Amino acid sequence: MKAVVYTRYGPPGVLRLMDVETPAPGDGEVLVKVHAVSLNASDWETLRGKPLYSRIMGPFRPRHHILGSDIAGQVAAAGANATLFQPGEQVFADILGHMGGFAEYARVPQSALARMPAGMTYEEAACLPQAGAIALQGLAGKGQVRPGQKVLINGAGGGSGMYAVQLAKLHGAEVTGVDSTEKLEFMRSVGANHVIDYTREDFTRNGRAYDLILDLAAHRSAFACKRSLAPAGRYLYVGGSMAALFQVLLIGPLAGLSEGKKIRVLAVRLGVQHVGPIVELCQAAKIATVIDRRYRLSEVPEALRYLGEGHAKGKVVVIVE
Template identity: 45%
Template structure:
């Protein structure tokens, strides 16, 4: 099979298109013929081995060489074969998963416990746009933010991959949603359900008088104390992401904001999708919402398989609206 392999840390040019043996599924695994995948910060953080502090963390990007040779956290495709203990899926089934690896290849093995049926109303490209970004948004909105009907929710970074899902999920949970984005994306954010849209080039939302029950910090462009100014007295700030740097960020921003929670009345929480143990059930929830038309993937651009390095480079620039996907 064809796959893009990462043998050393570096730029997108470090992704090498090569031939690998098609993997054989284990007893509880499913072999998926990958039809589409997506590109996200998770991929290029592992590609570059940054922030460097992540190399020292257990289960991280790897110390001297990449821990994941074939990147691609999201998978949508067709079941090719199943292990002897697999009972839920059979060859030909259309599926999707947050596999955390393996999507930059023609075939990938996925544990049955992480695999879900693809939403029938969505294409493979649309389904591949969902897993990591939408699960991250779901955890932030439902689990850490505990968003309730009638609450005021602000999404800072509303036009990106996670942000577009967060806006839609907060609306689906009955909140009044304010989205913060750049000037070229205000129409998009409004079109996916935001009740109010703030252009950050014209207004600093951390200086306004309005208060929010939940602030979802995806952009990471303000310190935690700034978010406190716009939070209700018992409000919640959920750190989802932040600006990247070579050595520490976005980890430093996240840890500093969370540490503040020990000294203030507001709740400071962190969403870490890598710790998610319920990815299958979360995918089922998201699939149901997609079938109901409440969560629709926003796709900025689609690349062919041979141009995965270009897709990673484009996503790494940080200006994509919604998701960047790849067809295989």
């Protein structure tokens, strides 16, 4: 089968389209013929080995040589004791634990799979697992957004941000999106009431306060973010620099105690079993999935470069023909 392979951390140039052996499903696993894979920040980070937490499974060299985790396709074969899905069934999954999505076939534990939501394309289903889980748990879960609250989403122009803005609006919040100059109009198009260009304005210094800050691209200090929280406000770190992560972990629990503010890391529970509510909202046309660009399997390096350089508005999808 064809697969995009890498054996060392580095830029997209280390990726190679190669012929590799088609994996055989093991005990409790199924073989999925991949039709679509959506890109996530986790792919870009694990490709480069930066930040350092992306090397947790391989400190010096990548443990898994095929990236891609949010997939949709058809069951091609079932291994021993894999009885939940039959060949030909349409499925989607988050396989971040071992990746392998940038290939014609992927071996997947049956527990990681779910049947394709009715009315969705492979591309739409592949967009949901990680981005949908982050948005859902950041807003409706730990974020506890209520009508009338002010919510700021840093990194609102990306995949998770796209869903998060729409979810916050559905909960009746006033939403401010923060991202680069080229994404301002996109953030407005998915429902942001206000937009901030981070290249021109530091949201932690403009004097405005928010009931929730969902930080998908954290680079500000924990103390700076505390300054932007309203009394009893919540700050949730999802991704960003190692310095910001360590500050949130070490200082966050104490930084806002006197004012009732909470500064925490959002520990996201990944897996398609956690995205049911957002799937239903998409099926009801209350939330839209915006796909910015589509690439072929041979174009994975270009797709990752586009994502990693911060250009993606919404989701980027690889179509496996």
